[in-house]
Amino acid sequence: MRRDTFLKSLAAMAAAGVLPAQAADVNLKMMIPANPGGGWDGTGRALGKAMQDAGAVSTVQYENKGGAAGAIGLAQFVNGSKGDPNTLMVMGAVMIGGIITGKPPVSLTAATPIARLSSEYNVFVVPAESPFKTMKDVVEAVRKDAGSVKWGGGSRGSTEHIAAAMLAREIGVDATKINYVPFRGGGEAIAAILGGNVSVGGSGYSEFQQYIESGKMRPIGVTSPTRLKLAPNVPTMKEQGFNVEIGNWRGVYGAPGITPAQRKALTDLLQKTVKSKAWAEAMEKNGWTDAWLAGTAFDEFVEREFASLRATMVKAGMI
Incomplete structure (x- = not known):
């Protein structure tokens, strides 16, 4: 193909919006507070791939740190990523339940809430x-x-x-x-x-x-x-015949001490990601339900979830 013809083809593809997205110059670190093979691991890796495919980040580095319903990974995340705007930690209902029963020394409130992503x-x-x-x-x-x-x-x-x-x-x-x-x-x-x-x-x-x-x-x-x-x-x-109904949602938190502008930037990256084809494919493949929630609404949801799960556990005789 002649060079001028090739350039015209590229221009046509760009106009049609079919060129690959230009990846943002972000090297993201993803804390997965569980061992490989589980729901948090699957969510974190699917999210990282979708972020790359959507051009939201250029690279993703994963770290698995399992134990104590995510409390061990949470502690490492909080202590090792202060002020880092390019880090995320996968979390969800399981971590909240573990915090209620285990009362770990590092609280979830030390990290920065970003968004709820999915539920199943x-x-x-x-x-x-x-x-x-x-x-x-x-x-x-x-x-x-x-x-x-x-x-x-x-x-x-x-x-x-x-x-x-x-x-x-x-x-x-x-x-x-x-x-x-x-x-x-x-x-x-x-x-x-x-x-x-x-x-x-x-x-x-x-x-x-x-x-x-x-x-x-x-x-x-x-x-x-x-x-x-x-x-x-x-x-x-x-x-x-058994009245047992409970869902499991998953989301992400950012590092402690990031600025409101940095929190918004992470939220924007995720919002771009959840609209991507790669994330839609991961959702369908895994049978996940969209549960996007961010900002103040997500903050308030987490507070209500702590109260709701604690009440459920008390009623079920767990605590």
């Missing part, structure tokens, strides 16, 4: 070889001997932990008797489920999807008000 509901699964065929089978076993059923999932205070406690209360069992085994990341939980080291596992559907589709795990209930689009054959907890 939990699915409970059993290994393919499990004698439990339905959630009612699990409930019968829990009623006979609560400790005989091992529930595996995220850290203590996670939404799947809360859901198990809510179920116990629903069936008249002391929630403190629930045998819950916390894991620092989705990879560990999946290994435990597949290995038969826990009786029932809980997490977002996207984390278990490949194992469900391959027949290695059997889904027995979801904590959504209606059946999931990704799993239309899996009954909700409610339709099985």
Whole structure:
């Protein structure tokens, strides 16, 4: 192709808006306060990729630091990124639940709230070889001997932990008797489920999807008000007679001590990202629901969420 023809082609593509976006000169650091393989890890990496594809940032450096419902990663983030406008930390309902139950020395209020991104509901699964065929089978076993059923999932205070406690209360069992085994990341939980080291596992559907589709795990209930689009054959907890409904939202925080202008810049980058094709594809692939919320509205939401989850945990007998 002649040079003048090539340049005319480029000009035409630019006018049509089909040229790749020019990446902003931002080298972003992403703290993922969980081990690889879980929901926060998937969210953080999908977000980073979408930010690059949308031209919002040029590079993304990820760091996984699991443990204590994200409190260990939170502490490292707060202590190591003060005033850094090019850092983000993935967080969500699980971190709030963990803070309520664990009362870590570093508070979430030390970091800067940026935005809520997505939400999803939990699915409970059993290994393919499990004698439990339905959630009612699990409930019968829990009623006979609560400790005989091992529930595996995220850290203590996670939404799947809360859901198990809510179920116990629903069936008249002391929630403190629930045998819950916390894991620092989705990879560990999946290994435990597949290995038969826990009786029932809980997490977002996207984390278990490949194992469900391959027949290695059997889904027995979801904590959504209606059946999931990704799993239309899996009954909700409610339709099985158990009033257990709880969602799991995820968002991001910025570093402590950034200026209002720097906070706005990060928010703008994220707003650009959530409108991108790459993020839309990640949302659809994982069955996530859009839950965008930023600014003062997000600040107020987090405050309400602390109060709401604490009340739910008290009612379920967790605290």
